[in-house]
Amino acid sequence: MYNIPCKKCSGKGAIPYFRLVNGGECFDCNGSGVQEVSKEEYSTHLENEKFRKQVEKKGAFVVYNKTADEFEYFYTENDVIKKYGSFYSFGRRYAGYSAYFFDDHPDLVLKDYYGNDSFMHDFRRQKIIDEQKKQKEWIEILNGWLTMAIENKKHADEIQELKIMIKEAEHKLQMISYKQLKKPITQQTN
Ligand SMILES: [Zn+2]
Numbered sequence: 001m002y003n004i005p006c007k008k009c010s011g012k013g014a015i016p017y018f019r020l021v022n023g024g025e026c027f028d029c030n031g032s033g034v035q036e037v038s039k040e041e042y043s044t045h046l047e048n049e050k051f052r053k054q055v056e057k058k059g060a061f062v063v064y065n066k067t068a069d070e071f072e073y074f075y076t077e078n079d080v081i082k083k084y085g086s087f088y089s090f091g092r093r094y095a096g097y098s099a100y101f102f103d104d105h106p107d108l109v110l111k112d113y114y115g116n117d118s119f120m121h122d123f124r125r126q127k128i129i130d131e132q133k134k135q136k137e138w139i140e141i142l143n144g145w146l147t148m149a150i151e152n153k154k155h156a157d158e159i160q161e162l163k164i165m166i167k168e169a170e171h172k173l174q175m176i177s178y179k180q181l182k183k184p185i186t187q188q189t190n
Helices: 039-058 077-084 118-151 156-175 178-182
Strands: 002-005 034-037 061-065 070-074 100-102 108-112 186-188
Touching (some): 034 039
């Protein structure tokens, strides 16, 4: 068998919240702080530790720049504020994750980083979904203008120009595709 720090008490052997009960001793490990696990669980533990050390090295706050499609790591909230100013949450989410947003930088999203990289892919996909949605809305507006121009019997040049604009907008929509995600995740360190 393999030993890892007890998951319940994080290897401390006691849970402060329960200190009035039995001195707060952790029931899962009987206060030893150690937990016996299978080989699979042990290797998962090692993986998690590796991630945790990476986070310690790089910083636990990740800022995603939607425009540049880049991630930037910060050690503390203050480091983030120093560079980009104050941020807020108000329960808002990005790509299904609770995230923070900046007063002065609408292209940035901040997430606290717990060593799990999966949000990075989801953030990048969300950026593309947002761009597609915006472009679809623009095409709808153009089509509305075209309908109005035809109904109002506007000059043929104007109608033709709108048709060209719609074609171009539709082409751009096709270009905003998941192909962009083939670009590897770029990471900046401070
Ligand atoms: Zn324990």
